[in-house]
Amino acid sequence: MACTTILVGKNASYDGSTIVARNEDSSAGQYNEKRFAVMDPKDQVKIYKSVISKVEIELPDHPMAYTYMPEADLSNGVWGCYGVNEKNVSMTATETITSNERVLGADPLVEYKKAEDGKEEVKGGVGEEDFVTITLPYINSAREGVIYLGEILKKYGTYEMNGIAFQDENEIWWLETIGGHNWIARKVPDDSYIVMPNQLGIDYFDFEDAYSDKKEFMCSEGLKEMVEKYHLDLRMDPSEDFNPRHAFGSHDDSDHVYNTPRAWAMLKYFNPKKFRQEEISPEDDDLYWSLVPEKKITINEVKWVLSNHYQSTEYDPYTRDKSSKNKYRPIGINRTNVLGLVQIRPYVKEEIKALQWMALASNVFNAMIPCYTNITKTPEYLGGSFLKATTDSFYWTNRIIGALADPHYHETSAEIERYQIAVNNKVNEMINKFDREFEDVEKDKQKEFCEKANQEISDFTQEETQKLLDKVLYIASNQMRNSFSRSDA
Incomplete structure (x- = not known):
């Protein structure tokens, strides 16, 4: 590739x-x-x-x-x-x-x-x-x-x-x-x-x-x-x-x-x-x-x-x-x-040394998030197998955002940047918090802890990415070529 x-x-x-x-x-x-x-x-x-x-x-x-x-x-x-x-x-x-x-x-x-x-x-x-x-x-x-x-x-x-x-x-x-x-x-x-x-x-x-x-x-x-x-x-x-x-x-x-x-x-x-x-x-x-x-x-x-x-x-x-x-x-x-x-x-401890970061679809319009790898399962939003476009998937939501934002790059770039900064800041804060909390986790609960941490990161990301999609869709809708300034209102 x-x-x-x-x-x-x-x-x-x-x-x-x-x-x-x-x-x-x-x-x-x-x-x-x-x-x-x-x-x-x-x-x-x-x-x-x-x-x-x-x-x-x-x-x-x-x-x-x-x-x-x-x-x-x-x-x-x-x-x-x-x-x-x-x-x-x-x-x-x-x-x-x-x-x-x-x-x-x-x-x-x-x-x-x-x-x-x-x-x-x-x-x-x-x-x-x-x-x-x-x-x-x-x-x-x-x-x-x-x-x-x-x-x-x-x-x-x-x-x-x-x-x-x-x-x-x-x-x-x-x-x-x-x-x-x-x-x-x-x-x-x-x-x-x-x-x-x-x-x-x-x-x-x-x-x-x-x-x-x-x-x-x-x-x-x-x-x-x-x-x-x-x-x-x-x-x-x-x-x-x-x-x-x-x-x-x-x-x-x-x-x-x-x-x-x-x-x-x-x-x-x-x-x-x-x-x-x-x-x-x-x-x-x-x-x-x-x-x-x-x-x-x-x-x-x-x-x-x-x-x-x-x-x-x-x-x-x-x-x-x-x-x-x-x-x-x-x-x-x-x-x-x-x-x-x-x-x-x-x-950090051996069990959480590795972070697997991921950003899906076109990088110009997405954000990158981390997950722990000491796990037995992944969040559905990140790990679900969706063969058709859906907002239940991190990949597909980012693909939709990119396709909508690309022809309206200058109009949407500020919203994209705000989203990227907000996600960057929060996921780093979350990882620092989870790293501290992991110090007190019992051995047999470590995988469960990492899975819950990944789910929290996924849930936050899903909410923020959906907000961005709403904003980009609104901007792109207003820029449609069949728009007309006069309305019945």
């Missing part, structure tokens, strides 16, 4: 948490409802079968419980998106990334081929549909997640290029698939943040570390041999650092309107002085993969960045100057399904 990801190391975040966030954006013209769910270990399948690739995988015994964000309509697969398991380990799935013909010729993608013309069916590899379900319940750390998924890729391959984040309290690892079976992974520096806009992003790789201590780099065991055999290394001087982006990535004209401008917008926000000094362009091919931010990064700033539509620039689709609007693909796009953010906090 066309997505945008940001990773924040623990020393770059405002409170020492690791933060991983991703917009899951569907393909053009598609809108996929997501719901907040939790998988009981007894309900985890033993034999997993992919809808897209038809591959069948026997899963290990003793899975952990985990939260995830599946599709409401499971006919196309689970698409777990992101979540947290019992050990407070999180993963995303996936940032669809790009590659080039040299890589895909050397290690072709493992694509499904149906039986036809007398030929037998050929099952494909694994992909975004599958990764959370077959990985998250079985890993005990971010590092272990990389190794575990690496073995799956070695055995089954993948039919697409993927970028996947693994996160625990101390570390974040970013894995990128290279062709059908190979992969690289790099630990996110603790003092830095990473931006990923649908491109292969890692711009430095240390093969020596990856093939020895694996302190900050890991890769598939045959990757170095593949690089040499198929002439993937483009360095003029072998003594220079190896750049995976040059060897494995793409450099297409489409990158300059679809991918790099998003990286530019995020990096420019967190490092404005650097970007002013270096005069970096939205179409630069060598934008930074990681940077130390100029100040520590907050949750609300991550939400703002993942809602960005090039505000205060000529590229803003809502600008009244039409010369350059819609030139670049915005981060905050109409077809976002969910903004999923996981914050793993080192300063």
